[in-house]
Amino acid sequence: MSDSALHPFGDALLDNPIWNSLTTSHAHLAVGSHIGQGLARRYPAEVGPLSAFQEPTPAAYADLAAIVPEGDVAVLFLEDQPEIPAGWQLLRGGTLVQMVCPSIPEQPPLDDTIVLMEAADIPEMVALADLTEPGPFRHDTAKLGGFLGIRVDGRLAAMAGQRLSPTGFAEVSAVCTHSSFCGRGCAQALVAAVTRNIRAEGRTPFLTSLEANTGAVRIYRQVGFVVRRTFQLAVIKPPSPGIKRVSRISTLR
Incomplete structure (x- = not known):
């Protein structure tokens, strides 16, 4: 099923x-x-x-x-x-698989601190997206709002934010982690944090991922997302x- x-x-x-x-x-x-x-x-x-x-x-x-x-x-x-x-x-x-999160996820434990991304962070955000290719990300993508990040020793290690926004919904997007910081639980923690923020705004979180990106889909499932449908x-x-x-x-x- x-x-x-x-x-x-x-x-x-x-x-x-x-x-x-x-x-x-x-x-x-x-x-x-x-x-x-x-x-x-x-x-x-x-x-x-x-x-x-x-x-x-x-x-x-x-x-x-x-x-x-x-x-x-x-x-x-x-x-x-x-x-x-x-x-x-x-x-x-x-x-592509479209996934939705029907409930408020637990925030997983994380040794690092999640911070709100600001305009001054955009060059680093673009550089991280260019390196990791989480999907289309350009200079003003971050201005769509809701972007959070994790810094390790001053470096931007990971980020996630919001993109599409049909009425009543918000898309979790641009989930990416620098290869030097994989395995720390950054992606799961950031997806959960962005999802919780969307829920707090009274909207339903959803996201879109390549079906072939099984690692990402597994993380989204761990947060509580379920597949709704597919696109081409x-x-x-x-x-x-x-x-x-x-x-x-x-x-x-």
């Missing part, structure tokens, strides 16, 4: 989490051609390449092509294997750009 059968989380917002984040709590960040009428949405490039549409139609791909900056990519969570239009390049795929990852690059009509409602401060 699957976890989703044991824990039937049926909220439709999680079935299209990027789109529903960009049309609810993060609507002020949405980049789109003809905002309010366009068929595609995207986070600002400095936040990251997460992109979405309600349905993967040719018209939606055309709208998406108009809002991806030249040289950048779009990252999609799709229902099925991607069938991208001619001219697009599929750079990476794979099965598509990291895609649009055709050579033509004239783009891009609208942005707002940017992060």
Whole structure:
């Protein structure tokens, strides 16, 4: 029996989490051609390449092509294997698992101190993400909020924070540990701490992981996360750009 059968989380917002984040709590960040009428949405490039549409139609791909900056990519969570239009390049795929945490987890013991990440920490956070590749992470990703870290002898050893935010939910994201500090329990402690903070805000925590990353999935299960469903990852690059009509409602401060 699957976890989703044991824990039937049926909220439709999680079935299209990027789109529903960009049309609810993060609507002020949405980049789109003809905002309010366009068929595609995207986070600002400095936040990251997460992109979405309600349905993967040719018209939606055309709208998406108009809002991806030249040289950048779009990252999609799709229902099925991607069938991208001619001219697009599929750079990476794979099965993603979406997990939710139905209860408040215990905070596991940790010898190190968990601290709140601040703006001054961003260069180190970007460097750690570049080294460990926890998923898309750029200069302003941390400004989405809720990022916690662990420092060992002054060095940023591990971090985790929040990303997507459909109404009533918050995604635990950017979970990563420097290789020099693996085995200390940092990841489990940080995921539990971020999850507890989300719960304290009255929201339901969820996260997204590559199914093949069994080590990470095991840690998430230890915290209390269960699998809700799967998606197909598509990291895609649009055709050579033509004239783009891009609208942005707002940017992060």
